[in-house]
Amino acid sequence: MGTKYAILGLLNDRPMHGYEIKRCFEEMVSNVWSINYGRLYPLLKRMEQEGLIKKETVVQENRPDKLVYEITEAGKEDLQQWLLAPEVKRQIKDEFYLKMLFLKHCDLDTANQFMKEQMAVITEQFQKFNLIKEQWGNVMDPYSAMLLEAGIMHSEADIKWLELCKERINQEKKNHIN
């Protein structure tokens, strides 16, 4: 349950309300995780019942009330315990790779068209990451900067891989004609 620990990890910095947690997800961990309200609010309730976090209602003027959640000692322990175990079952699960595998069922033109468009998507992502690094790299906290770096390095790997696939597929499909 990554989402639970992502929430605990964010709350270990400082207490936050749901809306704020969602914002944090978007700006800090969007590269490697995401959440939506339909999952967030019920999960916060459950985590409070389990004693991992505790709630305080903050009444605001001209604004809806905020339910500010704070991590408890039990929550901190749970987080630390999760944190220590390395991830063993890792997988680069992405439909992009599935599509690449099934390019074997396409003709060469269609395959090349797909790879061209996918390459555009990935390089755009790569450039976006680099722009963020240039603009915010100096003021970012080092751990968020690390995640950004992971994004950069993996899009770079994808670009190189796509280049390799292009060559191989073009060679393979041409041989198939002869």
Add this chain to the structure above:
Amino acid sequence: MGTKYAILGLLNDRPMHGYEIKRCFEEMVSNVWSINYGRLYPLLKRMEQEGLIKKETVVQENRPDKLVYEITEAGKEDLQQWLLAPEVKRQIKDEFYLKMLFLKHCDLDTANQFMKEQMAVITEQFQKFNLIKEQWGNVMDPYSAMLLEAGIMHSEADIKWLELCKERINQEKKNHIN
């Protein structure tokens, strides 16, 4: 729905029964996708109802009957349509990255211990991929070989990234003491 298209993609090669599809998942796409029987069998039924695949019962001696599924024209069209659109919402979603982010909540020793163990896991994976490449690379079909290459390149990226993180975290946590 990646699983649906993974099944269609496999059946586009040749007709298969459920058990066989599961085996194919394990040996061909396990690197980028996976499935379990609890999802597979009901999904096959649904896909048959939707007219994407059609079933034929093969009676066997000394073995349970097989339900062999074949892709239909509608299924082929559906597959092709999915195949053409590049993946735009891409994310390296893995709890490993989350854990790396939350190493900020650990002391230096704990963080180093985690990174050491995680590094062992990733290099083992990397070596396993390379062993498969050496042993089977020449006889593998080029598209499966491509997926293997993706696995290699991404574990390589993770190794380099972890190395970078080690340096940064050690520097950062030492500064924090002073």
Add this chain to the structure above:
DNA sequence: TGCTGCATGTAACTAGTTACATGATTGT
């Protein structure tokens, strides 16, 4: 007047996991 942001939530849904049930055959 209408849009965006703040703030919390639910209902209905899809996707995926785990554990179990059945029962024969083949290999150690």
Add this chain to the structure above:
DNA sequence: ACAATCATGTAACTAGTTACATGCAGCA
């Protein structure tokens, strides 16, 4: 005698998505 392989399935569960509902504030 026991485990693995072949073969299909279901029930109960967890995880995650999408769309909707409410309502006020501030801005163009």
